[in-house]
Amino acid sequence: MNIPCDEIISIIHSSSMPIPTPLVSRHVAVVGAGAGGLVAARELRNEGHSVVVYENQSRLGGTWVYDPDVESDPICQDPSRTMIHSSLYDSLRTNLPREAMGFRDFPFVAKDGIGRDARRFPGHKEVLMYLEDFADEFRIGEMIRFDSEVRYVGLVDGGKWRLRSWEKRDGEFEDVYDAVVVCNGHYAEPKIADIPGIGCWPGKQMHSHNYRVPEPFRDQVVVLIGSAASAVDISIDIAAVAKEVHIASRSAKEVALGKQPGYKNMWLHSMITSAHEDGTVVFQDGSKILANVILHCTGYKYHFPFLDTSGMVTVDDSRVGPLYKHVFPPALAPGLSFVGLPWKVVPFPLCELQSKWIAGVLSGRISLPSQEEMMEDIEAFYTKLEAAGIPKRYTHNCADCQFEYGDWLATKCGCHGSEEWRKEMYSQSSKTRHEKPGSYRDEWSNNQLFLQALEDFRKFLPPALIDILCNSL
Numbered sequence: 491m492n493i494p495c496d497e498i499i500s501i502i503h504s505s506s507m508p509i510p511t512p513l514v515s516r517h518v519a520v521v522g523a524g525a526g527g528l529v530a531a532r533e534l535r536n537e538g539h540s541v542v543v544y545e546n547q548s549r550l551g552g553t554w555v556y557d558p559d560v561e562s563d564p565i566c567q568d569p570s571r572t573m574i575h576s577s578l579y580d581s582l583r584t585n586l587p588r589e590a591m592g593f594r595d596f597p598f599v600a601k602d603g604i605g606r607d608a609r610r611f612p613g614h615k616e617v618l619m620y621l622e623d624f625a626d627e628f629r630i631g632e633m634i635r636f637d638s639e640v641r642y643v644g645l646v647d648g649g650k651w652r653l654r655s656w657e658k659r660d661g662e663f664e665d666v667y668d669a670v671v672v673c674n675g676h677y678a679e680p681k682i683a684d685i686p687g688i689g690c691w692p693g694k695q696m697h698s699h700n701y702r703v704p705e706p707f708r709d710q711v712v713v714l715i716g717s718a719a720s721a722v723d724i725s726i727d728i729a730a731v732a733k734e735v736h737i738a739s740r741s742a743k744e745v746a747l748g749k750q751p752g753y754k755n756m757w758l759h760s761m762i763t764s765a766h767e768d769g770t771v772v773f774q775d776g777s778k779i780l781a782n783v784i785l786h787c788t789g790y791k792y793h794f795p796f797l798d799t800s801g802m803v804t805v806d807d808s809r810v811g812p813l814y815k816h817v818f819p820p821a822l823a824p825g826l827s828f829v830g831l832p833w834k835v836v837p838f839p840l841c842e843l844q845s846k847w848i849a850g851v852l853s854g855r856i857s858l859p860s861q862e863e864m865m866e867d868i869e870a871f872y873t874k875l876e877a878a879g880i881p882k883r884y885t886h887n888c889a890d891c892q893f894e895y896g897d898w899l900a901t902k903c904g905c906h907g908s909e910e911w912r913k914e915m916y917s918q919s920s921k922t923r924h925e926k927p928g929s930y931r932d933e934w935s936n937n938q939l940f941l942q943a944l945e946d947f948r949k950f951l952p953p954a955l956i957d958i959l960c961n962s963l
């Protein structure tokens with residue numbers, strides 16, 4: 491490859507690599523300044539790239555910027571509705587212990603200060619403050635163009651990328667980049683359940699994207715569809731004020747159906763089979779109730795309305811593909827990449843590893859297999875999912891392989907893999923979350939893992955702070 495002189499930014503000399511390797515500096519756009527975009531920007535700049543981050547909101551933090559407002563369409567189906575990015579509800583606390591949740595080299599530990607929340611599973615404001623601390627520490631703000639919505643990203647001649655943005659103050663801009671890293675999040679475009687008869691059902695419907703506080707559900711009979719983490723939180727939130735909460739779950743085990751222990755007004759049902767003009771909702775097990783509200787806690791779609799790849803990257807039944815290791819579309823690599831697509835994972839450290847990999851690939855420090863080899867890998871992955879009976883929509887569900895995947899990325903980047911304490915903390919918190927959904931956040935008893943985490947954090951934090959944190963356990 492012929493590299494222009496002004497693109498050569500550094501020469502690495504190392505004993506294991508006697509021939510100097512010229513690294514290439516690229517001009518890179520990052521779409522989004524949530525956790526993924528922030529860490530992508532840091533890793534790209536560390537690698538020597540010049541970076542511009544486009545952020546539609548007026549502040550950084552993505553999902554963690556709580557917005558008390560809701561969208562104009564409660565079930566988020568009208569394409570012309572006013573859009574809100576964050577799906578956070580007021581009572582939201584993290585579902586992971588903070589130590590496990592944070593970036594690998596910027597520990598998410600309790601801090602003194604106004605508005606800080608020292609709890610192990612803190613409220614959402616604390617996560618936003620942590621992301622702001624991260625951005626301050628690494629001067630990421632100076633790379634961000636706020637109030638700047640990316641409306642078009644497409645390939646131009648010479649393998650570069652045209653990006654058109656709409657800036658609230660100054661209107662439309664067009665820029666050309668060597669590469670674009672997509673970090674726009676995937677909890678903003680809701681999916682709703684398809685319910686036979688819903689068209690003539692007279693009640694109210696809402697998606698959890700628009701759920702903020704329980705008060706509007708006071709004295710109501712609510713049917714809540716879903717069983718993921720936020721469905722569980724919201725059902726508990728609402729049960730405090732609603733007349734009845736009926737949870738309809740695809741994955742409910744038969745033995746668990748019926749009145750829920752510990753709650754006087756909560757029932758678990760199988761899926762809804764139909765809704766009727768008289769206001770009743772009927773479940774698969776034959777039971778029926780007269781309901782006021784259906785609350786869809788039914789998840790979100792991957793959505794890239796700005797991306798024009800001429801069909802080279804598609805979203806099909808929640809599969810974004812084809813993507814090599816959830817990041818690079820082989821035909822467009824390394825100019826286009828995605829950070830943060832995996833779900834049921836610990837997102838911050840995983841985004842960090844994906845970003846390191848992307849940054850290293852773009853500079854030429856890390857090489858990718860050929861396009862054909864990447865496609866073969868993807869085909870083999872899809873075949874494996876199919877053979878195991880895993881539906882397409884679970885392509886990016888990395889619950890069972892996140893640490894293995896993270897370790898693979900770490901090896902490529904030449905850095906350490908996932909810490910043992912982090913893996914164990916994740917697994918223990920997932921278990922206790924299922925066993926005690928209403929209290930797991932405040933009943934953690936195994937301090938040994940936290941001591942291990944704090945020992946690890948000695949690399950990044952002053953010894954006196956570590957001692958204070960250890961003593962507070």
Ligand SMILES: Cc1cc2nc3c(=O)[nH]c(=O)nc-3n(C[C@H](O)[C@H](O)[C@H](O)COP(=O)(O)OP(=O)(O)OC[C@H]3O[C@@H](n4cnc5c(N)ncnc54)[C@H](O)[C@@H]3O)c2cc1C
Nearest residue numbers: 522524525526545546552553584585639640674675677830
């Ligand atoms: C209810 C809920 C609870 C969660 N709880 C936890 C938890 O406890 N722990 C945990 O680790 N994770 C949790 N998560 C996951 C959470 O999504 C991640 O922690 C993290 O926020 C993902 O960061 P991201 O950068 O990928 O996406 P986001 O945080 O969504 O950021 C994407 C950014 O891109 C911007 N953007 C989008 N489109 C454009 C565009 N066209 N132009 C410019 N900017 C654009 C958005 O404005 C946003 O700022 C939760 C998620 C939800 C929805």
